[in-house]
Amino acid sequence: MNFEPVIGIEIHVELKTKSKLFSSAPVGFGEKPNSQTVAYDLGCPGTMPVLNKQAVVYGVRVAKALNMDIEQLVQFDRKNYFYTDLPKGYQITQQDHPIGSHGYVNLKIGDKDKRVNIERIHIEEDTAKQLHLGDMTLVDYNRAGTPLLEIVSEPDMRSDIEAMKYVETIHQIVTFLNVSDGKMEEGSMRCDVNISLRPYGTEKLGTKCEIKNLNSIANVRAALEYEIKRQTEMLLKGETVGQETRRYDESLKKTSLMRVKTNDVDYKFFREPNIMPVRISDEFVKNAIDTMPKLPNQYRAEFLADGLNDKEVEVLLGDTEFTHYFEDVLALGCKSAKTLWNYLLGDVSAYLNKDMLKLSDLKITKVQLKDFCNMLDEAKINSKQAKEVIALMLRDGADPKKIVKDLGLEQISDESAIQEIVDKILAENEQSIQDFLGGKDRALGYVVGQVMKASRGKANPALAKKLILAEIEKRK
């Protein structure tokens, strides 16, 4: 490839406050149209913005997570334009004084580190939702006024993979901080990607194309992969890349023109005169940060220290619910993080996925899962028995200790008891001993199997094997 992609990303995150940014109407999703509004959301004359404290708290937390300078004099500006989804004819946003500035995230791509700088984050109001039908458009004001956090990166990314990782990282941070659902497919996280190409080694930026309406992280990467190819081909042919806004078509796997970008619209920004500067104190900031949920990086460090490997950690961090559940079970006294991981992301996950259930639908308690894992680690049951136990636990919500007791599944780890069985089996299987001594290793497995069968599967298989070998040694 002769050209270097230069990629910047703007992410809008819907904040999951209970009420809207400047009005007290409830924030919801999928409610009946126009049932979640108050007069302010329709732009009724005489209504006034009253700032939601929680939105500011969330803004501070995200700024901290992104290593940003926090602006403690909170101010807003008006962005003036006309559109049918903008009830006041202006949007209240933070143009001049964003709540966070000069931040960054560190991405890990393979074994390489990549730092992406973040220019700013600011708080603003969302617009109403429109439904375009045949010859008319319908407007639903439920969404109007929902708080948004806009995160603007520097154009630091140089590949579709880096862009994807960046979006993943932001997604992880906002979901772990619990400031947003971060669901791109529902619109609670929206990405606009800007990409231009330039010859390697040059400084001057090429013409920028904007790609909008990406509804998944995978599509962010796919759209950029296509776009890089498209622009490269054009430039190689000597064609000029037009300044455009494009959309990604998932089924065709290509980007297509939405509209040509005209000269920048003049939004006539000026300070919002109904909101005097709000000073948030050092104490306010400290409190917001002290009470914020753990960030992915903190979990990473903890889980690695607990004994999980990188891959296992990333799988877990891919889902905040699983992460918190995992953390809770460990905290209850689960001895092995590895064992817990294996069963949580193995049998439990499979069970949930079968019927599209969530962790909250589990019939078992965290204590019960902890007990289960510990029983396994303490060799009270073996792995074959464990499979049986966990299946019953999940199906019936039954207590593992009770299941093991009722079914008589306690693993026999008493040496003398196993020795007795070993002696008996060896006495009945003279040929196997000879076969093993003759070099047939499989004979050992057969004998162990016989011991397991005789004990109805309860014998500690490792111990049985040890005793058998010891006996065979004696008969050499």
Added chain:
Amino acid sequence: MIKITKSVIETSAKNLLFTLTDKELEETHNEFDAILKQMSFIGSIKNIDQAEPMTFPVADEQTIMREDIPSTPMDVEEELKMVPSRLGNQVRLPKVLG
């Protein structure tokens, strides 16, 4: 600063989503000479460019914000009673593109 031509005024009106009649356009254009002349008085104030712009007449800073407690929303019927054109529970407009 741009020169005030009728075309500039027309564009302004278009961006503000209303139309001016020829008479209104003429009157606005005539007014603008007086307007610009007086706006230049602002420019002649001593030390004008050293001053900090003032938005709010009262210097008090706010520290108090609203608690995140949702209120009861407007009744849908009450809300849509105000609306000039509706379809079901939604506000109705001619087709919007883009």
Added chain:
Amino acid sequence: MNYLDLTIAEIHRALVENKVTSLELVKESIARIKNDKNNSYEADNFEAALKLASEITSVKEEEILKGIPYVAKDNYSTKDIETTASSNVLNGYIPTFNAEVIDRLNKAGAILVAKSTLDELAMGGTGLSGHKGPTTNPYDSERIIGGSSCGSCAAVAKCDVPFSLGSDTGDSVRKPAGYGGLVGFKPTWSRISRFGLFPFAPSLDTIGYFTRSIEDSAILTNILAGQDEKDMSSSYRPVENYLTYLNKPNTERRIGYFKSVIDCIEDKAIVDSFYKTLDQLKAEGYTVENYEFPEDLLNALYSVYMVISCSEATSNDANLDGIKFGIKPTGNAKTWEEYMTEARTRGFSDLIKRRFVIGSFSLLAENKDELFIRAQKARRLIVEEMERFFKKYDYLVLPTSKRVAPLIKDSSDKWNPNPNFVDNHLGIANLGGYPSLTLPLGYEKGLPFGINLTGRQFEEGNLFAIGEDIEKMTGLKNASTVTRRIK
């Protein structure tokens, strides 16, 4: 004499003593409103008012507004009562909520009988631009009563009610009060909640009211002042009992005036009356001195006010698009732009459109620094100069206007090609957020003229104190078209 011709305090006394009932007052008020010859009113609230009044059987001593009728400028949101801001773009708009001040007055037992006319969207100073046509002066119907709070002023000047709500962004209560011979008061910016007041220029807009006595103004301020959680800009400073500033010697006694402004007044009666009053104040122990306010600042007052107010207004009125409420569409529009354009073209008068063009022009990226930002800088300098003034003096005292109410045919809301600072000094109180009070000074050929007092931020009480002193000197307490005849 009818009880409706008295002040709030006097009417209240009569209600307490059962000399008159609220129902009698409201019926009389409604009759007068129906007989209005000055085009002062928009929607009425007669049915509800009569019902409320009929339910009042007694008024206690401390229920100072209970049972008393009033009128509100039609830019105050009133639940279930059509509110148009005298603009066609809001025809048919029926709000679902009350402005905070309406709620407070209603809670105090006052009875809203009607909404009054204004210059369209409060953007005018003549009272001629409302969608129902000109509102005329009850003292002389060939003359204006001023604006933008024209209807509210007329209502109180002719005793249809003893008080009314107006709003003051550049002088819209205090100037008409001068032309109407009334007490017109606006408190400090942020002292009273603006929730529910249709915004013209939020950084300048202030709730204001017309009464016929200083005491009445203090009574209303007691009830209306104070923080409102629905208005983030409303002040948390504690509210005083402003009546305690009356009927006792005024401790703040330093008066300043601008001779350069008074020298622009050609009307000898006004100038003489003004200086005579200053002499009387001196005799009462006030110090009175001229202050040289820089002329370059005075010359810029009009433009600074116009640029800031038109720019903010253009943005505030962008919600008036015919989609959510207001003017009904014709059904001809095929695109959303046509839809909105039709509503706004039909709904706004040409005066308003011109103001919006000016505002929009001032905010364009290529002009913003030179026009809008510069105006905001000039505001800073004007206020800094006033702060210097207020270090030496407690009050700025000036004639309200250079003349009595002009004839309608000589008046217009066009951009003034030759503004004179005597026409615009009242705007200083908006630029600086200062409390300011107009009260009647005298009459010339039967037409009233007023005197204006401006004080430091949050010193409303002191203004009432000096206002009371002047009111005693002029003897013009409870001046109206009714009492003047009697006099």
